[in-house]
Amino acid sequence: MSAAAAVWGPRDPSALPRAALTVLIIALLWPGFRLAEFDLAVLFDPRNRDTVGKFIGTFFPLATSADFLQLLLKSTLETLAIATAGMVIAMLVGCPLALFVTRSLSISRIGPGRGYILGRVLRLPARFALMLFRSIPEIVWALLFVRAVGLGPAAGLLAIGVAYGGMLGKVYSEILESGDVRPTTALLETGSGRFVAFFYGMWPAALPELVSYTVYRWECAVRASVIMGFVGAGGLGQQMELSMRMLNGGEVSTILLIFLLLVVLADTLSALLRKLTA
Amino acid sequence: MSLRLDGVGLVYSNGYRAVNGVSISIGAGERVAIIGPSGAGKSTLLRLIATAQRPATGAIEVLGAAPWILGRGALRKLRSRIGMVHQAPPIPPRQRVVTAVLAGRVGQWPMWKGLASLAYPVDVAGAQSVLARMEITDKLFERCDRLSGGQLQRVGVARVLYQQPDLMLADEPVSAVDPALSDRVISELNREAVARRITLVASLHAVDLALHWFPRIIGLRAGEVEFDLPPVRVTDAMLRELYASEATVPTQGDQPLAVEAAGIRRKPMCS
Numbered sequence: 001m002s003a004a005a006a007v008w009g010p011r012d013p014s015a016l017p018r019a020a021l022t023v024l025i026i027a028l029l030w031p032g033f034r035l036a037e038f039d040l041a042v043l044f045d046p047r048n049r050d051t052v053g054k055f056i057g058t059f060f061p062l063a064t065s066a067d068f069l070q071l072l073l074k075s076t077l078e079t080l081a082i083a084t085a086g087m088v089i090a091m092l093v094g095c096p097l098a099l100f101v102t103r104s105l106s107i108s109r110i111g112p113g114r115g116y117i118l119g120r121v122l123r124l125p126a127r128f129a130l131m132l133f134r135s136i137p138e139i140v141w142a143l144l145f146v147r148a149v150g151l152g153p154a155a156g157l158l159a160i161g162v163a164y165g166g167m168l169g170k171v172y173s174e175i176l177e178s179g180d181v182r183p184t185t186a187l188l189e190t191g192s193g194r195f196v197a198f199f200y201g202m203w204p205a206a207l208p209e210l211v212s213y214t215v216y217r218w219e220c221a222v223r224a225s226v227i228m229g230f231v232g233a234g235g236l237g238q239q240m241e242l243s244m245r246m247l248n249g250g251e252v253s254t255i256l257l258i259f260l261l262l263v264v265l266a267d268t269l270s271a272l273l274r275k276l277t278a
Numbered sequence: 279m280s281l282r283l284d285g286v287g288l289v290y291s292n293g294y295r296a297v298n299g300v301s302i303s304i305g306a307g308e309r310v311a312i313i314g315p316s317g318a319g320k321s322t323l324l325r326l327i328a329t330a331q332r333p334a335t336g337a338i339e340v341l342g343a344a345p346w347i348l349g350r351g352a353l354r355k356l357r358s359r360i361g362m363v364h365q366a367p368p369i370p371p372r373q374r375v376v377t378a379v380l381a382g383r384v385g386q387w388p389m390w391k392g393l394a395s396l397a398y399p400v401d402v403a404g405a406q407s408v409l410a411r412m413e414i415t416d417k418l419f420e421r422c423d424r425l426s427g428g429q430l431q432r433v434g435v436a437r438v439l440y441q442q443p444d445l446m447l448a449d450e451p452v453s454a455v456d457p458a459l460s461d462r463v464i465s466e467l468n469r470e471a472v473a474r475r476i477t478l479v480a481s482l483h484a485v486d487l488a489l490h491w492f493p494r495i496i497g498l499r500a501g502e503v504e505f506d507l508p509p510v511r512v513t514d515a516m517l518r519e520l521y522a523s524e525a526t527v528p529t530q531g532d533q534p535l536a537v538e539a540a541g542i543r544r545k546p547m548c549s
Contacts, residue, residue, distance in 0.1 A: 110331075111329070111330065111332040111346070180370065182364075182366075182368040183368045183369060183370045185330075185368070186364065186368035187368075187381060187384060187385070189328060189330040189362065190357055190358055190360065190362070190385045191355060191356070191357035191358030191359075191360075191386070192354075192358075192381075192384040192392070193354070193389055195389060195393075196392040196393065199392070199393065199396055200377070200381045200392070200396075201368075201370060201381075202370065204370040204372040204377075205370040205371055205372060
């Protein structure tokens with residue numbers, strides 16, 4: 001034993017917990033794969049391969065008629081508008097809630113005067129609202145809003161606003177929590193309010209991360225607005241649904257190509273904004 | 279009376295007793311240095327004085343008010359009158375120097391003014407004049423993460439000078455800077471305190487700085503006050519006793535003393 005100790009030095013006390021955690025994770029993942037009926041061999045079954053090949057074959061050639069492209073342009077703009085305006089609403093929902101639930105911005109953390117309990121009590125429903133907003137998928141929100149405001153882009157926009165507002169609020173507050181809290185604490189200790197403490201203490205350091213997450217969410221919103229188009233909430237999705245229903249593979253693949261371009265656009269935008277805010 | 283602590287104690291949640299039964303009172307305009315080995319409770323004591331930490335036991339009175347029975351608004355107002363120089367300036371990277379300095383007064387400003395200042399700095403001249411005192415006027419619009427450690431520390435001091443607090447605290451403000459700058463920072467803090475007749479309480483790692491600049495020295499060990507004397511009455515034996523847990527009596531730049539503790543300049547009592 002002493003010989004081993006001489007060679008290896010003292011035993012790393014965190015080795016065992018780490019190994020245990022790894023085993024636990026694998027043990028938890030395995031039934032998940034089983035449940036999802038994951039089986040790679042199915043992919044290489046000749047009959048299935050044939051079916052997949054035929055399906056992909058219908059996607060070519062791409063549809064490039066002028067009429068269709070013009071229609072697509074309008075739908076693309078609509079999708080971008082849904083995603084962008086939806087994100088604006090999401091930020092209007094998420095930012096105040098994020099500032100409200102972020103614990104490092106709480107004055108009562110450094111020792112309250114009297115009357116701090118109110119803030120603590122109000123923070124609970126705010127957290128709950130964030131959870132509610134994001135726990136319901138945007139497609140369900142869309143179905144709900146389609147009934148409220150009728151078919152069309154407005155429903156998609158509201159659905160993104162609510163569902164993504166919940167996500168933004170949650171992630172914003174996590175970004176703010178994970179940063180260095182000393183600047184904010186120091187400001188709160190010299191009597192500043194939480195709103196001002198946020199802008200002077202956290203904003204400068206957290207901005208690049210906030211921006212890049214927001215752009216990523218915008219990208220997700222573009223894709224989500226497509227799905228919601230399937231339930232009648234406008235944009236490229238609605239177009240895609242029509243093309244699919246008419247079994248027009250060429251049109252579908254043209255639309256998919258546009259999605260790819262939109263993702264590339266989002267990526268470029270994100271990189272650009274990151275550089276600007278670095 | 280600017281500051282009164284009566285049997286103040288604090289035990290951290292991990293059971294560590296940081297400050298134990300400290301009773302001191304400090305008059306308006308007094309300048310006090312707190313010295314002691316690391317872990318003696320210097321920072322905790324300053325945080326208690328800054329109303330950033332609530333004492334577990336004992337009573338505390340700051341600027342004529344008992345902070346922990348005040349309402350939220352009154353406590354914020356009291357805090358805005360207390361300025362603290364930190365060992366590492368609590369300034370976020372990417373913030374500009376001018377904003378970092380003006381942040382000293384956001385506790386006193388109404389919210390709209392604080393926000394407006396982000397759009398366009400509301401008091402460029404004011405920021406410039408305190409930066410001039412720290413000799414870094416040329417960095418006015420520079421970003422803080424492009425400054426050296428010493429420059430950043432000077433921005434931190436400039437922020438507190440700009441705040442114009444009624445009680446100025448400093449928690450090891452010069453532990454991370456070179457001796458020449460240390461002297462500069464401590465002298466500027468003292469000058470401000472004398473000029474505006476405000477109270478200055480600083481914890482210092484370097485004993486020679488404390489003895490040279492401050493007319494009152496509080497020796498803290500294991501969370502308790504060992505002595506509370508003017509520097510001429512702090513004997514070498516007391517210092518050796520205070521720092522018994524450390525190899526030497528710490529000085530500027532952590533260099534071993536070239537001269538014995540007896541050789542440290544002490545301020546005459548009458549100053």
